[in-house]
Amino acid sequence: MDTKHIDTMQKYTMKKSAKRVRMTMPFGLKCNKCDRHTDKGEKLYCFRRAIGIDSTFEVEIYRFEFWCQCCRSDFSIVSDPGRYDYVLESGATFVAKRLHRFPCRL
Secondary structure (H helix, E strand, C coil): CCCCCCCHHHHHHHHHHCEEEEEECCCEEEECCCCCEECCCCEEEEEEEEEEECCCCCCEEEEEEEECCCCCCEEEEEEECCCCEEEEEECEEEECCCCCCCCCCC
């Protein structure tokens, strides 16, 4: 969702109509603006908004709008009931697995 053309008052009312929830990230991702990594399992606050109904399962589809903890840019994910998963919509890049390098002791 590109909100660059929407003025701040409209953006405020859009966020006001959505419900603020705390959600665990379903996958790892990287912010497109500051390259900050958000790992799978981190709990973040977001705005949840119903955007439609899936015709196959007759379940509501939700959009979750997060913001980066470092630069405050927006990114969003959408629920996908057909695959029982979430789809990254905009503002970030999917990171499959982040490997941590621990010092090796001999």
